[in-house]
Amino acid sequence: MKCKILLSLCLSSGVLLAGLVAIACGSSANSAGSGSGMGMATVSISDPATCAGPDGPFAHVYVTITDVQANVSPTAGDNDSGWQDLTPSLKSSPKQIDLLGQANNQCFLATLGDAQQLQAGNYQQIRLILADNSMSISNNACNGSANCVVLASDGSIHTLQLSSESKTGLKIPSGQIANGGFNIAAGQTKDLNIDFNTCASIVQEGNGQYRLKPVLHAGEVSTTSTSINGTVLDQSTGKPVNGTVLVALEQKDSTGVDRIIMSTLAGADGSFVFCPIPAGTYDVVILGVTSGGTAYQPSIITGVANGQTVGNVDLWPGTVTNSTATFSGLVTSQNSSNAGAVTDVELSALETVNSATYTLPLVPGIHSQSAATLTVETAANSSCSTGTDCVNYSMVLPAGGAYIGTYSSSGITLTLSAPLATYVIDGQAFVPSSGGVTDCNPSEIKSQSYTLSNAFTVNVQTLAFTQCQ
Known part of the structure; x- marks a missing residue:
């Protein structure tokens, strides 16, 4: 399930949006690259096809949003004065939303607040702030907690645990914003979409609790719902x-x-x-x-x-004896003092076809109903080598090579690239529960290339991350 939060940044009155109320925002001390003039920002939430029950694990996923903010600086910290408040009304009236809810139309679920004025500029960070689970909210569907999941199997309600999200927000850095930033010039009408990949963002921990590990992207969209x-x-x-x-x-x-x-x-x-x-x-x-x-x-x-x-x-x-291949390996992490350091690592399978490299999602239904990549968290345990935290992983991928073709309005012809796939396992390290802040140096490590032949179980070289936080 990918839930999308739409920030409609309206710098003219040419778009039909509800409740246009202007509130001035102060300019930032780090507003390098920002332009002159003010615009309007309206925030709503949208939702495409889901992996909800009965086939998926969740009947509902409720989160309570207390604010959405933007900053023109790609390096701005949590307390930077340049954060622009897009939804000030949510601070006094937080909004609980079912991310697996029924959309009113093909794209949009609900409005998150009235429109606000926004300084023109190139915004390179977005953050979504959630309520602490102890916060009291009206019409709470979570039986006391501000954020929760409802299981499709039995209707039971479980608190959705947060790390720092309620205090510092779910961050979307410039690397996860289309074109590296959301550029607003004075006099324009623009709409910003935050893609909240709900199902990929929820992890059941060993103690049975559910924790939010956010996976988010953003980019400019159109309120006409182009698809x-x-x-x-x-x-x-x-x-x-x-x-x-x-x-x-x-x-x-x-x-x-x-x-x-x-x-x-x-x-x-x-x-x-x-x-x-x-x-x-x-x-x-x-x-x-x-x-x-x-x-x-x-x-x-x-x-x-x-x-x-x-x-x-x-x-x-698939035309081969085994239609899938299993890639297994180890991820380790340590800090600059050569001691173990916890980090989140997103694992992707990369395949190069016709000189271009694509991400091949995991075989659906193996890891979860709709997992496209695999995110693991290193931890200290007795199996780790000295001075590291570690985690073992396993990824199930299609064994057959891809069919590929270029879009044409008159029809698409797909051609087989190779009988069997060739994969590189790519690991990208992120600060745990940061929403995409990179960790370790380097923050990305790729394995060697593995071409499938008669063996469909592959032991991947260790991805060893160092200089982690």
Whole structure:
């Protein structure tokens, strides 16, 4: 489930939005790159297709939002004076929202506050602040806690544990904002979307508690709900897949690697939609698995622009003896004093096809219903080597090579890249529960390249992170 928080930054009166009330914001001491003039900011929340029950683990995921803020500085700290308050009304009247709730239309769930004035500039950090679980709120659906999950299996309510989110906010750094920042010039009308990947952000810990480990992205969108959509079919039958289909929307990062911006599950009829999405061009990566556990070979469509439909897209059943491959390994972390240091590491599978590198999501339904990447947390235990924290991991990926083709309005032709896949396991370290603040030096480590042959169980070299916080 990817829940999206839409910040509609309205710098003119040409968009129909509720409750336009102007409140001036002070300018920042670190407003380098900001322009003159003021605009309007309206905050709402939106929600595409979900991984909610009965197929997913949760019937509801409630969070209570107390503020949304933005800063033009990519390095601004928690107490920096340049944070612009986009939703001051939430401070006195926090809003509890079901991230798995029913949208009123294809894209939008609810409004988070009246419009506020905003200084023109290039905003390179966004943060979403949640209520502490001890906060008393009206019409609380969590039986006392401000944030909770409701299990689909039995309807039981469990507190959603927070780390620093209630105090410092869920941060989205410039690296996770489309184009590296959200640029607002005086006199413009713009809308900012925060993509809250709900299901990937919730972890059940060993003690049975549920903890929020936020996965967020942001970018400019349109309030007209421009989308990318299509329908996925089994190539051998011409019918929707009898199983689970995961669709990922990807864009290149600063190094040229395609990273997952959003992901969703196709419906029973094979249809999927991403809405709203930032303006730009994307690659669509599709994985599927039958109800019996046989994985399809991935399909990749490149060069799909906002507002286009990919039509019917085929998935080919795996042709190898084992349709999946398991990659297992160890992640270690230590600080500058060569002692263990806890860090979160997001593990992705990268595959290079036709000289371009894509992120291949995990086979759906193995790790969780819609996990696209795997986030692990290192910890101290007796199996770690001296002076490190560590964690073992296992990733199940499609064994077959990808079918790939370029978008065309007249039809998309997909061609097999290779019979079997070749993967690099990529690890990116983040400060735990920071919402994307990088950790360790270097903060990214890639394994060697592994080409599948007759063996479909791969032992990956250790990813050893050093100089962590």
